[in-house]
Amino acid sequence: MSLYNIIVIGETGTGKSSLCDLLAGKHLFQVSDSAESCTFETICNRSEKDPEIGIIDTPGLQDSKGSDKEHYDQMVKIIKSLKNLNLIVVALNYTNCRLTSSIQYMLKFLCMLFPKNISDHIAIVFTHYDDEYERKKAKKYKIDDPSLEHKKKYIPEVLKLIHNSTGEEVNKSIPTFFLDSEYICNGNIVEKDEHTLMEITQLLSYAKMRSPIPTINDKANIKYKKEEEEFEERKESKEENNKIITIITKYKRFKYTNYDDSITYSDWEKTGEPKITEKVIENKQSDVSKYLDLANNILGLLNKNSSSNENNGGLFSSKLGSDSQDNSPDDNDSILSKIADRVIKGEFKVGDERKRMLKEAGYDYETVQKIVNSKLAANKKN
Ligand SMILES: Nc1nc2c(ncn2[C@@H]2O[C@H](COP(=O)(O)OP(=O)(O)OP(=O)(O)O)[C@@H](O)[C@H]2O)c(=O)[nH]1
Numbered sequence: 001m002s003l004y005n006i007i008v009i010g011e012t013g014t015g016k017s018s019l020c021d022l023l024a025g026k027h028l029f030q031v032s033d034s035a036e037s038c039t040f041e042t043i044c045n046r047s048e049k050d051p052e053i054g055i056i057d058t059p060g061l062q063d064s065k066g067s068d069k070e071h072y073d074q075m076v077k078i079i080k081s082l083k084n085l086n087l088i089v090v091a092l093n094y095t096n097c098r099l100t101s102s103i104q105y106m107l108k109f110l111c112m113l114f115p116k117n118i119s120d121h122i123a124i125v126f127t128h129y130d131d132e133y134e135r136k137k138a139k140k141y142k143i144d145d146p147s148l149e150h151k152k153k154y155i156p157e158v159l160k161l162i163h164n165s166t167g168e169e170v171n172k173s174i175p176t177f178f179l180d181s182e183y184i185c186n187g188n189i190v191e192k193d194e195h196t197l198m199e200i201t202q203l204l205s206y207a208k209m210r211s212p213i214p215t216i217n218d219k220a221n222i223k224y225k226k227e228e229e230e231f232e233e234r235k236e237s238k239e240e241n242n243k244i245i246t247i248i249t250k251y252k253r254f255k256y257t258n259y260d261d262s263i264t265y266s267d268w269e270k271t272g273e274p275k276i277t278e279k280v281i282e283n284k285q286s287d288v289s290k291y292l293d294l295a296n297n298i299l300g301l302l303n304k305n306s307s308s309n310e311n312n313g314g315l316f317s318s319k320l321g322s323d324s325q326d327n328s329p330d331d332n333d334s335i336l337s338k339i340a341d342r343v344i345k346g347e348f349k350v351g352d353e354r355k356r357m358l359k360e361a362g363y364d365y366e367t368v369q370k371i372v373n374s375k376l377a378a379n380k381k382n
């Protein structure tokens, strides 16, 4: 693994592989002899000129929709495997310069991979730059810097692209290099002009001055501009055995923002264990348990009522204030009187709560309350 790494990206046929050869100082990369695409995979080689530097050549970019996805996938795998990526070189053909949609696409993708300070790690290299010719032309038309027009146009364009992708501030500059990267011509290594050699030396030392690009975003996906998770909770309730059972299930799906900004979604999928809660339905107490409660209350009362420990059987009806053939009125009066005393003591609370408690204990509220009132009136008199 090299200490410093430079990756070269650009449109097909721009001269990326030739530039990589120049940076390596040796013919190591596959250079096309025709207009046909030549490099189909991302290749790393160590520079002969400076063995501390690794050079990464990439396939020519053909379209913005990423139809050659496997090339991108392989490239991403290599980029992610690099410990240090110091410089991204955007190669543009000086004589036919365009920041095509495929370069924009590639840059946007790298911005997603390296969302922080990527502009500090980008350089633009203009290939097919004939220094001698450009100088003569500049002299003729009295132009100081023949490369100025290109700098003025493409630096802001690249910065704007970075800004749109990462939100990074754009009030800085990007270094530019102008050279003739033809390295192999008719099978022979071409002697390079001094200007090109100087630019290459400067480009290599600029790369070494860069610290590795921070923060690789592992979630960056070549297929989509953005991939986000969305969650949803679905509730399902059912009544079973006098209980309400609620099942809460979490679902997850992916929201994909494509490179043309259209949105697509994956299917919803269950995630995690469902959460199950149970709640007893209070007012739907079963008849059996209702009567059992009532009987228990009456028995409890009988135990307390030591003075009247005769017949329990008729209490159900006497408590409710109705006539009973099995129970003497005296028994009823005594029990109701004791209940009234307990009401006065506050054991049966007040208002609606009292009504409910008396009813639950099996007494008729009106009957008991009448006794309570007369007892209270009698107390007042005394
Ligand atoms: N005159 C001149 N020719 C160049 C320059 N750079 C590349 N070429 C020639 O352009 C052709 C394509 O160069 P490559 O280096 O293979 O281009 P590439 O960008 O790697 O192409 P793909 O891998 O297909 O994307 C070759 O014939 C090179 O010799 C340059 O700066 N000046």
Ligand SMILES: [Mg+2]
Pocket (backbone or CB within 6 Å): 016, 017, 018, 030, 031, 032, 038, 039, 057, 058, 059, 060
């Ligand atoms: Mg190539």
